Amino acid sequence: MNVNRFKKKVLYLTVLLLVVIQGLSAQSGEYLYGYVLDASNGEAIVFANIHLKDRQTGVISNFDGGFRIPSNYKELGDILVFSSMGYEKEELSITEFIKDTNVVVKLRPSTLQLTEVDVIAPKRLKKELSPKEIVSKAISLITSNYPIEPYSQIGYYRDYQMDHDEIINLNEAIIEVVDQGFNAVDSTTSKVLIYDYIENIDFRRDTFALKPYDYDLKEGGKVIDRAFLDGYGGNEFVILSVHNAIRNHEMSSYSFVYKLDTDLLNEHSFKRTNDTFLNDDYVYTIEFTKKKYNYLAVGKLYINKSNFSINRLKYALYHTKGKNSLNVSDKNGVRKTLIFDVVTEYRKNGDKMFLNFISLNNNFKVLVPPKINVEFIDFNFTAERLEKKKIEFNHDNFVLNFNKDINGLIINNLWKKGILFKGQSIKIDRAVVIGNQLVLYPNLSNAKFKKFFEEFDVEKEQFMSDLVEFNLSELRDDDGNEVGMWTTKYYNQYREYFVQENNSKPRYIDNSLLMDKKRPIFDNQPNSKPNNFDNYWMNTPLRSTVDQ
Incomplete structure (x- = not known):
């Protein structure tokens, strides 16, 4: 099918003013708030582009379609332009926003129709490119469509984890990246300057999820199941940057994309689906897949039909042994266990393509130590009982010392299981809880106690807890x-960078102000705010939970 043009239907835009019940900060007057939704089904449009007309400044919508912009732009009477892949572009006056309310903008999906020429196209027309040929041409033109001269980008960065449906450990920053161009190696030549960063305490902090990847499960390690991720010194921004397969097209980025012109192109199966458009540009939609061992890769490329620039690359890797926790198909139509997914989008600025946003999400698990555990055991036995002629209650006991107060400990079935001393069973006559201690009184006949005590005395130089099994x-x-029960807890880790401004002529930055790429981004890194710092802002999520 050769599509020559779109017949655009009249754009449908609905603006609803909703009183904000929750989610606004104490400084709500400093921002104007809104959501971008799909007009056809009311669902949030994630990664919608919202920018100020005739300016290079903008923001990207969050997972719930939410966004915020500084209220001072309203005073300037600016126009907001809303756009997203596959939706009609629309402009909205910022005067529509009212303090302490959310503006809900509903965008109608684009409609693609064939013209009469498409139906009766003559056979002499040039043969269409195959999906693989389209991708190949796009890769070959990267250095033509993307900047090879130095440039800089300023944007909003965040990393956070999802504990089920709750956002935790939210860290935010405004970051400038000075890139030496697509002919240079990004990881070694790009410079990063942090304007400002915060650990957002409005969102719950979870110390286990914050641990670095160490893959030592015996010590409560943090790992990505069935995959390995280099820690890069704990710098999550560096981890995000190396997963930009378009920028690192000649480098090995991630499984199984690696290098675009070899691994992506030759190791995946491609299929062309319905074309779409972004703003006024016609766009090919190419789906691709790869199966290897117990892994399944699913991806999608959006490629401009006029110059073959890559607008967006989506890629997700799954493990095929086992289904996801909800046992339902995800956004890619897959029920398998997700290992990671990455979305990278570029937008045209002038005659070149510049990064618009990149989002990387991976599953990880942490082996969590027991919340209640025995720290050490005391053994209190004397020889006095050997002189008794009949069995009666005495002071011989085991004392288990716990890491916390155990007054609420449920011990009903303890003596049914008993204790083993060097493989011999010892029944419990009584159990008493005192603070953080559990005192166990064994039930022993004189003969058994004599044998136990004799062996106990012989072994007393050894660590008795190794001989006694509780x-x-x-x-x-x-x-x-x-x-004593260790538990495994699963999380999702997100790292995202949303560009708010592009500069074709980067400024000079003193090396002493640059981020150390070998240390965590929020670990005493230098930061420096420029004079125009107020032009940029953190698009903090409006709420900490995700509706399912």
């Missing part, structure tokens, strides 16, 4: 936490 599987605290 079956504590039935012990739980009042919150249901099992004694």
Whole structure:
């Protein structure tokens, strides 16, 4: 099918003013708030582009379609332009925004129709390129369509984790990147300057999820299941940058894309689907897949039909052994376990393509230590009992010392399981809880006690807890936490960078002000605010939970 033009339907734009019930900060007067939704189904449009007309400044919508812009732009009477892949572009006066309200903008999906010429096209027309040929041509033209001269970009960066549907550990920054151009190696030549950064304490902090990747599960390590991610010194911005396969097209980026002209092109199967458009540009839509071992890769490329520049690259990698936690198809129509996905989008600025945003998400797991655990054991036994002629209650006991107060400990079934000393069973006569201690009184006949005591005395120089085995599987605290039970907790890690301004002539930056790429981005890094710092802002999510 050769599509010559789109018949655009009348754009449908609905503006609803909703009183903000929650999510606005104490400084709500400093920002104007809104959401971008799909007019056909009311769903949030993620990564919608919202920029100020005739300016290079803009913002990208969040996972819930939300965005915010500084209120001072309203005083200037600016126009906001809304656009997203596959939707009609629209302009909206910023005067439509009202303090302490959300403006909900509904964009209608684009409609693609064939013209009469498309139907009766003569056979002499040039043969269409195959999907693989389209991708190949786009890759070959990267250095023509993207800047090879130095340039800079200023944008909003954030990293955070998702604990089920809750955003935790949100870190935010305004960052300038000075790129030496697509002919230079990004990781070694690009310079990064942090204007400002914060650890957003309005969102819950989780120390286990904040741990660096160490892959030492015996010590409660943090790992990506069935994959490996280099920690890059804990610098999440560097991790995000190396996953830009378009910028690093001649480098090895991520599995199984690696180098675009070899691994992506030759190791994947391509399929052309319905064309779409971005703003007024016609765009090819190319889907591609790869299956290798127990992995499934699913991707999509949006390529400009006029100059073959890549507007967007989406890529997701799954493990095929097992389904996702919800056992439902995700946005890619896959039910398997997601390992990571990355979305990279470039927009035209002048005659070149510049980064608009990049988002990287991966699953990871942390082995969490027991919430209640035995720290050490005392053994209190004397020889006095050997002189007794009949069995009666005495002071011989085991004392288990826990890491917390255990007054709520459920011990009903403890003595049913008993204790093993060098493989011999010892029953429990009584159990008493005192603060953080559990005192166990063994039930022993004189003969068994004599044998036990003799062996105990012989072994007393050894660490007795190695000789005595306590079956504590039935012990739980009042919150249901099992004694000594390590648990595995799963999270999603996000790193995202949204460009707010492009500069074709980057300024000079003193090296002493640059970010150290070998250290975490929020670990005492230098930061320096320019005089026009107020032109940029952090597009903090309006709420900490995601509606499902």
